[in-house]
Amino acid sequence: MITFDSVSKRFPDGTLAVDDFNLTLPSRTTTVLVGSSGSGKTTLLRMINRMVDPTAGSIRIDDDDISTLEPVKLRRSIGYVMQNSGLLPHRTVADNIATVPLLSGVKRPAARTQALELMDTVGLDRSLAERYPSQLSGGQQQRVGVARGLAVNPNILLMDEPFGAVDPLVRSELQQELVRIQKDLAKTIVFVTHDIDEAFLLGDQVVLLKTGGKIAQVGTPADILANPADDFVNTFVGADRGRRALRIEQVSGRQVVVDGTGRIAGILNDGTPT
C-alpha cells in the first residue's frame, strides 16, 4: 500500500505542482493517475521513488516513511517504465533488462537467464536479445522497458505514460499485454496517462487530477462514469459530448449501440462472449 499524506511540491522556480495531496493506493491493484499537462501526475509518480522529494507532507510504502529510505536502494526495489523506454543505447536488449539485477550483484549467467524469461513474459522473441535498442521498433522498445521494470521482481511498478509515444494499434496491443501481465503478477502498479480511455481500461482505481494535483474524483471506472463528481469530470470523461451516453437502436434485427453524437459504437449481444 502506498499512502500520500498531505503531500505538496513546490519547485525552486515557485511552481506549485502538487498542493496538499492525499491518497491511498491499495496493494496489488492498478491505480491510474490521469490528467492534462500541469496536473502534477508525473511529479506524484516520481515522488514514490524519490526522483522528486516533496516539500511538505509524507509518503509511506506500507509502514515505511520513504524519506527515511536511501533513494538508490528504494529505486532498485521499484520498477520504473518511462515514455521513451529510456533504454541504454550502448547495451543489448538482454543487458538492458538485466541492468538492475547486475548492479545488485546477481551473477551474469543467472541475470541473463532471467532476462530471457522476462522477454517471454512481455511477448518479445528471444532472438532479439542481442539487438541494440536502436534496432527495435517503438513498440518493441517499450516491451523491453516493461521487462526491465519487472527485472527485480518489484512489488511496485511505476509507469509514466509508457505507451504514449507508440501508434494507436501498437498501444492497444501493449495495453492488452499489460492487462494480461497484471492478471498473472498482481503488482501494485501506478500508471500515469493523459488518455482517459487508457485509464478506464487499465485502472482498478482511477484518479482524475486537475491543475496542481487537485483530485477531481477518485473511484473505479464504473463509479466515475455513473456518478461524475462535477462538470470537470464530465468534460474529461467525454460524457458532456455524448461520447459516453449510449443508446440502443434496432438495425436489421440486431441491436446496435449508438453514442450521443449518432456514431455507431458497437453491436449489443446477449452477454455471451463471442
Added chain:
Amino acid sequence: MNAIAEAVAWIGDPAHWTGPDGIPTRLAEHLGYTGLTVLIAVLLAVTLGLYIGHTGRFRGISIGATGALRALPTLGLLTYLAIAFGFGIRLALIPTIIVLVVLAIPPLLAGAYSGVESVDPRTVDAARSMGMTEWQILWKVEIPLALPLIIGGIRSAVLQVVATATVAAYISLGGLGRYIIDALPVRDYTKVLVGALLVTLLALALEGILILIQRLTVPAGVRATRSA
C-alpha cells in the same frame, strides 16, 4: 636540388639516425614531452570536464577560463616561466610541460564536458530512476556514450601539443625542435625544414591512429541502425 629533396636526403642519411642528435633520439624526446603533457592534461581536464558535464556546475566559468588560456602566447609564457622561477632554467622540463599542458587543456575540457552533455538527458534520468548511483551513471552510461567526443578532444590536444613541443628546444631541451632552433642561427635551412617535416609527419601519424581509436570507441548500439 630543391629544398624538400635536400631535406628528404638529409633524413635518409644513415649518419643522422644515430647518436644523441639522431632522429630516433629526437623523436623519442619529442614523443616523451607530448606523452607526459597529454597524460597530465587528461588527468586534469578530462576529470574536470566529466565533473562539469555530469553536474552542470561551473560550466560558464570553465568556458571563459579555457577561452582565456587559448589566448596565452606559448613562447611568451615559456620565457616568463623559465626566468621568473629559480628552477626554470635548471629544470627546463617543468616550464615546458606547464606551457604545453595549458595548451592541451581547452580541447580536452571541451571534449569531455560536451561529450557528457551530449548524452540524452532522458537516458540519464532513466538510469537514475532504476537506482544507479551517480558514479554508476558516470561510468556505465555517460562515459561510454561520451567516449568518441572525449577521444576527439584528446586528438585535437595531441595535435596541438606535438606541433608546439618544438618550443622545448628553445629553452635547452631536446625534441624535434632542436633541429629548427639549432639550424636557424647558422642559416641551415635544410635542417630547419627537416625539423618541420618530421614534426608534420609525426602529427599526421598520431592523428591517423587517434581517428582510428575514435571510430572504434563509438558504442556498438549507437553505430547500429535499425536496418542492421
